[in-house]
Amino acid sequence: MKIGLYRATTLTTLLICAYTAVICGCRSDPETDGSNGSSGVVVAVPHGYMARLEQVHDGRMIGFGPFVGYYFRPEDPGDLSRLRFVCFNENRFYSSDMPDGARLYAGTAVRVTLPRSDGVIPAQDRINPVFFGEAPEAWRDTRPEPRDEFVHFHSCYDAAGPVHTGYWIRHVAVSDFTYDMGGRVGQESPLYHRVHKGPDRDFARIVEFDRGPKRDD
Helix, strand or coil, X not given: CCCCCCCXXXXXXXXXXXXXXXXXCXXXXXXXXXXXXXXXXXXXXXXXXXXXXXXXXXXXXXXXXXXXXXXXXXEECCEEEEEEEEEECHHHCCCCCCCCCCEEEEEEEEEEECCCCCCCCCCCCCEEEEECCCCCHHHHCCCCCCCCCEEEEEEEEECCEEEEEEEEEEEEECCCEEECHHHCCCCCCCCCEEECCEECCCCCCEEEEECCCCCCC
């Protein structure tokens, strides 16, 4: 499957706001996915981390996030090209064998713009995945080093939907656990894997196009 993209230029940076994370990290809304909703557990989000980033891009505002359990901050306050992030198991959304609210990952996100390709960016759902086997090689070639650790791309979005500027994400696990979407997927799923402390090279190899949250989120 070929997915097309439209032209984007280098992002200028303007950090605007943070919101409560209500959308699954690199997946869809927990209510849509059938999770049990909020448990009341409050995670200890580090100072300066936020669930949603917005920045000026080619004269337009583009957003990144929110995703359930993910919180970001720029490595340099004036530059959104590199982010730090933490990921928590909010509502046990990612792992059934870790406590609600446990920290699962820390890591780095590096901004890139994917090159042009034929077709149309998928936007029918909130999150629209393109697995590596279907993704153009030119997209995969944009991964930062070490490339075997930056294996997951998540796009930004504007008012019209997903754009081809986004972030390659390097997940570093803080402990061992099972990534099974809170028990909602089994071993046959490409998302399912046993995670070991350190860089998660088995994280799902997917290019994801994000349409953005609902306007009233």
